[in-house]
Amino acid sequence: MRDDDTPQDALGGSPAPGPALAMVEAFAHAAGSIARHVAGGATGFKGVLLHIHVAPGASYEMEELQEAQCVAGRGIVGDRYYEGSGTYSPKPDTREVTLIEQEALDALARNDPPLQGGPIALAPGDHRRNLTVRGVPLNHLVGRRFRVGDVILRGGRLNFPCKYLEELLGLQVYLPLYNRSGLNCGIERGGVIRPGDAIELLDDDGA
Amino acid sequence: MTARVVMKLRVEAARLATPGVLHLTLVHASRPELPAWEPGAHVDLRLPDGRIRQYSLCGDPQDRRTYQIAIKREDAGRGASRWAHDALVEGAVAHVSAPRNNFPIREAARHVFVLGGIGVTPGLPMAHSLAAEGADVAVHFCARSAADAPLLAELSAACGDRLSTWFSAEGRRFDPRAVGPYCEGACLYVCGPQRLLDAVRDAADALGWPETSIHAEAFQATLDENFKPEPFEAKLASTGATLHVPADRSLLEVLRDHGVTMPSSCELGVCGSCVCGYRDGVVIHRDAVISVADRQDRIAPCVSRARVSVTLDL
Numbered sequence: 001m002r003d004d005d006t007p008q009d010a011l012g013g014s015p016a017p018g019p020a021l022a023m024v025e026a027f028a029h030a031a032g033s034i035a036r037h038v039a040g041g042a043t044g045f046k047g048v049l050l051h052i053h054v055a056p057g058a059s060y061e062m063e064e065l066q067e068a069q070c071v072a073g074r075g076i077v078g079d080r081y082y083e084g085s086g087t088y089s090p091k092p093d094t095r096e097v098t099l100i101e102q103e104a105l106d107a108l109a110r111n112d113p114p115l116q117g118g119p120i121a122l123a124p125g126d127h128r129r130n131l132t133v134r135g136v137p138l139n140h141l142v143g144r145r146f147r148v149g150d151v152i153l154r155g156g157r158l159n160f161p162c163k164y165l166e167e168l169l170g171l172q173v174y175l176p177l178y179n180r181s182g183l184n185c186g187i188e189r190g191g192v193i194r195p196g197d198a199i200e201l202l203d204d205d206g207a
Numbered sequence: 208m209t210a211r212v213v214m215k216l217r218v219e220a221a222r223l224a225t226p227g228v229l230h231l232t233l234v235h236a237s238r239p240e241l242p243a244w245e246p247g248a249h250v251d252l253r254l255p256d257g258r259i260r261q262y263s264l265c266g267d268p269q270d271r272r273t274y275q276i277a278i279k280r281e282d283a284g285r286g287a288s289r290w291a292h293d294a295l296v297e298g299a300v301a302h303v304s305a306p307r308n309n310f311p312i313r314e315a316a317r318h319v320f321v322l323g324g325i326g327v328t329p330g331l332p333m334a335h336s337l338a339a340e341g342a343d344v345a346v347h348f349c350a351r352s353a354a355d356a357p358l359l360a361e362l363s364a365a366c367g368d369r370l371s372t373w374f375s376a377e378g379r380r381f382d383p384r385a386v387g388p389y390c391e392g393a394c395l396y397v398c399g400p401q402r403l404l405d406a407v408r409d410a411a412d413a414l415g416w417p418e419t420s421i422h423a424e425a426f427q428a429t430l431d432e433n434f435k436p437e438p439f440e441a442k443l444a445s446t447g448a449t450l451h452v453p454a455d456r457s458l459l460e461v462l463r464d465h466g467v468t469m470p471s472s473c474e475l476g477v478c479g480s481c482v483c484g485y486r487d488g489v490v491i492h493r494d495a496v497i498s499v500a501d502r503q504d505r506i507a508p509c510v511s512r513a514r515v516s517v518t519l520d521l
Contacts, residue, residue: 009215059210060212060215085466
């Protein structure tokens with residue numbers, strides 16, 4: 001062990017960055033642009049940010065952060081989609097920040113609905129979404145603005161489970177996550193977020 | 208084949224198993240348990256330049272806390288092993304994939320292993336597991352000398368009198384006929400340098416071992432310096448699209464260019480990540496992972512090509 005006892009990353013911390021970004025602004029996304037003009041959905045909720053996870057490259061394990069820098073139009077510093085090295089980075093889409101509901105993970109863990117072989121317990125970050133939230137109706141937030149602490153996000157489209165995630169985890173999560181796989185967002189106003197930050201709907205004034 | 212998560216693992220211990228073989232014990236920084244694996248499995252080690260190398264897990268699958276790999280220093284190689292020997296010191300962090308297994312223990316009445324040098328790595332946990340179950344196992348371990356035989360003590364402890372050692376510098380060069388005549392239900396595993404694989408295949412063939420009873424593990428694509436790639440057309444069964452594959456590009460690269468994203472890892476034809484199906488066409492198989500029987504309808508697009516055209520099940 002070296003004197004300073006700090007693990008020395010043999011690759012200098014991160015894999016090489018990928019090609020140029022192909023990020024689609026959330027309200028320009030096919031889903032978000034339409035939903036913006038459709039009224040309805042939950043209001044008045046007050047949710048909370050539970051966990052922040054980033055992965056330094058495609059297929060890399062997610063790592064939990066105690067605070068994260070969000071950059072408007074780009075993503076979370078240190079994440080594969082910020083770096084352009086994600087599995088889906090070459091494909092134009094809205095994926096600056098992804099969110100998932102703790103309530104959906106809780107349902108998986110109690111096998112509700114019983115569409116899979118049994119309860120599915122995902123360790124924090126194994127779902128590969130950036131932000132785990134509680135008390136936030138993510139499926140209502142396509143085309144909506146909301147804040148996480150001081151950061152403002154725009155819901156661009158519903159997240160969709162992928163077979164790639166099943167392969168990485170070795171778990172059949174595709175069907176169980178269907179329609180509760182979370183939300184892909186753009187960042188309207190960047191800043192620092194931390195677990196415990198409040199999450200609230202915003203009026204559609206700044207968009 | 209499937210995608211595998213990449214983990215940052217800390218080198219808990221690094222020692223020289225022989226003067227040229229680095230033995231590493233890897234642990235996760237935060238998880239008490241690493242993904243489970245079966246004997247014969249390997250992990251991908253990421254290099255700083257983006258290349259990937261495969262190393263068999265040579266520890267105990269019951270030990271979920273650590274992975275153990277052994278890396279032979281190949282001074283004539285392309286630098287991967289030299290980098291690993293120099294950079295992966297105790298406390299260093301290595302980028303390592305979850306395991307996958309292309310070399311599993313087969314259902315067999317008798318298991319015969321021929322392991323050459325660093326080829327001991329997948330064989331050790333396989334033989335250990337079979338011996339512990341009381342299976343009928345025989346292990347031949349070939350090296351220049353006992354001092355050059357990595358993990359000899361571990362293999363000996365696992366196999367006891369089921370182990371035969373062959374040390375050429377001590378006047379006991381391996382005779383491939385030692386695998387003995389084929390008996391019904393037997394299975395032959397060979398892991399080591401290509402010339403050992405070739406010699407064992409020839410001897411086994413002469414002793415009546417059917418092709419399907421022989422399983423070889425070579426973490427090196429078949430070397431074929433005379434191969435001259437030719438352009439060909441690849442048709443996608445799902446869309447009917449025809450893609451032109453020029454002589455200087457791989458089928459995998461051309462698929463990627465056209466938005467067909469395939470999982471891939473070694474891009475040397477050894478890991479099997481990118482293997483897909485094909486329907487018609489004459490395929491020039493250049494991989495080291497697809498079995499002879501499966502070559503009728505499976506192709507490794509990272510290295511394999513086609514004569515004139517091929518239709519892919521994509």
